[in-house]
Amino acid sequence: xxxxxxxxxxxxxxxGAIVSLNCTYSNSAFQYFMWYRQYSRKGPELLMYTYSxxxxxxxxxxxxxxxxxxxxxxxxxxxxxxxxxxxxxxxxDYKLSFGAGTTVTVRA
Amino acid sequence: xxGVSQTPSxxxxxxxxxxxxRCDPISGHTALYWYRQSLGQGPEFLIYFQGTGAAxxxxxxxxxxxxxxxxxxxxxxxxxRTERGDSAVxxxxxxxxxxxxxxxxxxxxxxxx
Numbered sequence: 110x111x112x113x114x115x116x117x118x119x120x121x122x123x124x125g126a127i128v129s130l131n132c133t134y135s136n137s138a139f140q141y142f143m144w145y146r147q148y149s150r151k152g153p154e155l156l157m158y159t160y161s162x163x164x165x166x167x168x169x170x171x172x173x174x175x176x177x178x179x180x181x182x183x184x185x186x187x188x189x190x191x192x193x194x195x196x197x198x199x200x201x202d203y204k205l206s207f208g209a210g211t212t213v214t215v216r217a
Numbered sequence: 218x219x220g221v222s223q224t225p226s227x228x229x230x231x232x233x234x235x236x237x238x239r240c241d242p243i244s245g246h247t248a249l250y251w252y253r254q255s256l257g258q259g260p261e262f263l264i265y266f267q268g269t270g271a272a273x274x275x276x277x278x279x280x281x282x283x284x285x286x287x288x289x290x291x292x293x294x295x296x297x298r299t300e301r302g303d304s305a306v307x308x309x310x311x312x313x314x315x316x317x318x319x320x321x322x323x324x325x326x327x328x329x330x
Contacts, residue, residue, distance in 0.1 A: 113259075115259070117257065141316070145321075150323075150324075150326075151323055151324075152221070152308055152310075152321035152322050152323045152324050153260065153308070153321045154321065155318055155319075155320075158318065197259050197260075199259075203248075203265065203273075203315040203316060204250065204262045204265055204273065204276075205250075205252070205260070205262065205310075205319060206262070207252075207259030207260050207261070208259050209257065209258050209259050210257075210258070210259050
């Protein structure tokens with residue numbers, strides 16, 4: 110079993126829809142939780158960063174962490190075609206452990 | 218300022234050959250990481266440098282893989298006797314310290330024929 114599980118999708122939604130992404134993990138020592146966005150043939154770029162449990166909002170993006178369930182989520186509101194990318198959850202002690210990534214397509 | 222840069226962007230080699238992949242981190246970042254990303258997968262940790270020393274090389278798959286960072290800045294990942302299974306995108310990331318945000322380079326796409 111992988112340390113971080115993420116449904117690879119793909120996920121296709123119409124423009125303006127809410128995109129819901131999630132990951133589960135097994136290592137209870139993880140304290141830092143991140144979402145990275147990766148465009149084709151590019152390196153991952155940090156989108157959201159959360160320490161421990163709770164919610165964090167940044168514009169159209171909301172990240173949630175539930176450590177008791179070992180479950181993290183990312184919500185994208187009012188999705189745009191420019192949001193089409195692969196979204197990777199990641200968590201760490203110091204090195205990052207990534208999920209497989211979910212490929213999202215937002216249709217205009 | 219400049220981000221993390223990696224060269225070459227693409228490398229095609231033949232099975233059994235030796236390759237070197239270079240990473241130039243963000244200036245002032247003391248921590249440097251190498252990850253490997255296979256098609257359809259998330260990046261997997263290979264090795265972590267704090268300064269010049271490899272603080273954790275537990276992700277290196279076998280002794281054909283080796284990395285150095287002699288002056289605490291640029292790092293080189295070296296792969297001997299390449300195998301087709303080594304084909305992947307090799308990503309480098311750097312951060313100020315071990316608990317700070319990691320910034321990724323664009324990666325080197327390695328293809329072993």
